[in-house]
Amino acid sequence: MSAVMQAPAPMAAVGETAAKTPFLRMDNVARHFGSLKAVDGVTFEMRAGEMRAVIGPNGAGKTTFFNLISGLLPPTAGQVIFEGESITQQTIVHRVAKGIVRTFQITEILPDLSVFENIRVGVETAEKLNSKPWISRSERERVNQRVTELMDIVHLRNKANRTVGELAHGDQRVVEVAVALSLKPRLLLLDEPTAGMGDTETDHMVDLVRRLHQEQGMSILFIEHDMDIVFGIAQHITVLDQGRVLADGTPEAVSNDPKVRAAYLGSIE
Amino acid sequence: MTRIVGIAVMWLALLALPWWLPLIGGYTALGSKVLIYAIATMGLNLVLGFTGGLSFGQAAYFGLGAYGAGMTLKYLAPSTPLAIVIGTVVGGLAATVLGPLVMRRRGIYFAMITIAIGQLFYFVMVRWNEVTGGEDGLAGFARQDIHLGLLNVPISSSGTAFYYLVLLCFTVAVAVMWTVLQSPLGHTWVAIRENRRRMEFLGIRVERYVWAAFAIAGTITAFAGTLNAMLFNFASPQDLHWILSGNFVIMIVLGGMRSFFGPLIGVIIFVVAQDYLSSVTDNWMTFIGLIFVCIVLLFPRGVLGIFRRAEAV
Numbered sequence: 001m002s003a004v005m006q007a008p009a010p011m012a013a014v015g016e017t018a019a020k021t022p023f024l025r026m027d028n029v030a031r032h033f034g035s036l037k038a039v040d041g042v043t044f045e046m047r048a049g050e051m052r053a054v055i056g057p058n059g060a061g062k063t064t065f066f067n068l069i070s071g072l073l074p075p076t077a078g079q080v081i082f083e084g085e086s087i088t089q090q091t092i093v094h095r096v097a098k099g100i101v102r103t104f105q106i107t108e109i110l111p112d113l114s115v116f117e118n119i120r121v122g123v124e125t126a127e128k129l130n131s132k133p134w135i136s137r138s139e140r141e142r143v144n145q146r147v148t149e150l151m152d153i154v155h156l157r158n159k160a161n162r163t164v165g166e167l168a169h170g171d172q173r174v175v176e177v178a179v180a181l182s183l184k185p186r187l188l189l190l191d192e193p194t195a196g197m198g199d200t201e202t203d204h205m206v207d208l209v210r211r212l213h214q215e216q217g218m219s220i221l222f223i224e225h226d227m228d229i230v231f232g233i234a235q236h237i238t239v240l241d242q243g244r245v246l247a248d249g250t251p252e253a254v255s256n257d258p259k260v261r262a263a264y265l266g267s268i269e
Numbered sequence: 270m271t272r273i274v275g276i277a278v279m280w281l282a283l284l285a286l287p288w289w290l291p292l293i294g295g296y297t298a299l300g301s302k303v304l305i306y307a308i309a310t311m312g313l314n315l316v317l318g319f320t321g322g323l324s325f326g327q328a329a330y331f332g333l334g335a336y337g338a339g340m341t342l343k344y345l346a347p348s349t350p351l352a353i354v355i356g357t358v359v360g361g362l363a364a365t366v367l368g369p370l371v372m373r374r375r376g377i378y379f380a381m382i383t384i385a386i387g388q389l390f391y392f393v394m395v396r397w398n399e400v401t402g403g404e405d406g407l408a409g410f411a412r413q414d415i416h417l418g419l420l421n422v423p424i425s426s427s428g429t430a431f432y433y434l435v436l437l438c439f440t441v442a443v444a445v446m447w448t449v450l451q452s453p454l455g456h457t458w459v460a461i462r463e464n465r466r467r468m469e470f471l472g473i474r475v476e477r478y479v480w481a482a483f484a485i486a487g488t489i490t491a492f493a494g495t496l497n498a499m500l501f502n503f504a505s506p507q508d509l510h511w512i513l514s515g516n517f518v519i520m521i522v523l524g525g526m527r528s529f530f531g532p533l534i535g536v537i538i539f540v541v542a543q544d545y546l547s548s549v550t551d552n553w554m555t556f557i558g559l560i561f562v563c564i565v566l567l568f569p570r571g572v573l574g575i576f577r578r579a580e581a582v
């Protein structure tokens with residue numbers, strides 16, 4: 001089963017220039033774990049500057065799908081193509097260098113360090129400074145300035161010196177997004193960015209994701225269970241079910257798709 | 270601010286130590302021993318406290334430094350600086366070469382392999398009788414005066430002069446370790462300790478950084494070992510034994526493994542208590558154990574752990 005490709009969405013203002021070259025393409029990609037077909041022949045295309053949601057019931061293969069894009073898992077079949085180049089065999093390290101950066105469903109923070117220190121590690125990694133056993137004053141200032149910039153983007157500057165392990169869950173997730181941003185992502189993958197958050201925290205995160213897309217023109221692919229968020233900010237929606245693409249298109253097209261209604265949306269209405 | 274004052278006070282106290290320590294019943298060589306062990310444990314703490322690798326065989330590199338320095342003085346050339354350099358290089362090289370065996374292990378396996386490697390060196394030194402003196406240790410060498418142009422620094426005869434050499438070495442080691450911990454490399458170590466997986470996802474080749482930490486820690490510990498051999502003009506197989514490795518870890522835990530100067534505090538408590546108690550009773554280790562239990566109960570993060578946030582690197 002292949003995806004139903006749609007014409008460019010009317011909302012796609014940001015990535016217009018790159019509209020012709022597929023930014024990310026997956027060609028009949030599969031990942032089987034023994035007899036379990038977590039991802040089973042997915043074909044998928046995303047343009048630069050797009051804001052796209054991946055939805056699907058539990059066990060649909062969403063996280064595995066993310067792992068295949070980010071390089072955490074190699075596919076058992078198919079090709080992953082980023083900007084016309086096959087990255088199928090590339091490790092997570094190479095993909096991060098190409099700008100494919102993800103956050104995780106389970107919060108991955110450095111709990112005993114401050115917000116500033118968490119983000120600084122990301123900045124120093126992006127600048128390839130990690131192996132330097134000393135640092136010049138000017139270089140240190142440059143790094144610190146970049147960290148401050150990132151804290152401003154995610155509105156965490158007032159918590160710069162707070163220990164991340166002691167922050168609220170929502171803020172921890174925002175720190176993680178900031179660390180992802182420090183790697184200068186060109187494609188940002190967010191795995192359930194608002195999972196486990198209260199209303200205020202969710203609003204903060206949604207606002208952040210929207211700003212990243214609108215102000216920085218970042219290409220964002222996110223997994224989300226909350227349909228209000230999905231239909232609120234996504235330009236495109238890909239629906240996965242049992243490791244396959246069930247539907248793919250604009251929010252209207254997807255919500256009107258009888259297969260989607262039957263298999264997924266119907267069950268929560 | 271309090272930290273700058275604290276460090277200044279510590280410095281003045283160390284500079285003036287040969288005057289005040291005898292007044293309270295100590296002796297200068299005890300001060301030298303404290304500083305030497307402080308270099309060793311602060312070096313070990315780069316791996317243990319800052320990178321999160323449970324290195325329980327650090328005495329191996331301390332002992333290699335000691336034997337390296339002793340053999341240099343005994344067989345090669347009567348030069349103190351040469352002995353320090355050769356001992357440090359021998360111990361540092363050993364840690365660097367063995368690092369790849371260690372860097373992939375985690376948790377208890379890291380501890381086991383480091384102990385095993387440490388004991389390997391212990392048995393080599395004990396068995397290799399003709400050269401190392403075997404069970405009796407390596408004797409028959411003495412530290413030599415240092416000649417700086419016309420100036421002769423009489424460290425061979427003066428314990429006080431030797432103390433100042435040790436203090437100079439301590440200062441250099443502290444400056445090097447502080448610089449590294451403030452650098453991106455140091456930040457990366459701490460991040461690996463906090464969340465190794467996270468760093469892998471960032472594209473960091475974690476093992477290489479653990480290797481670097483292990484090699485640098487081994488080098489600094491070996492550096493301390495060379496000074497220890499010259500303090501006593503003697504290198505003992507006990508300098509390589511896992512018991513000393515365990516004591517290093519205890520000292521670090523006492524003082525606070527998450528803080529830079531924590532090991533120094535732990536060494537002061539341990540070495541002073543050991544020196545005093547062992548003159549009173551043969552069962553001094555029991556009392557050390559009691560002190561350890563009390564401190565761990567009162568300060569779960571070690572004595573300096575109470576300044577947690579302020580001390581964080």
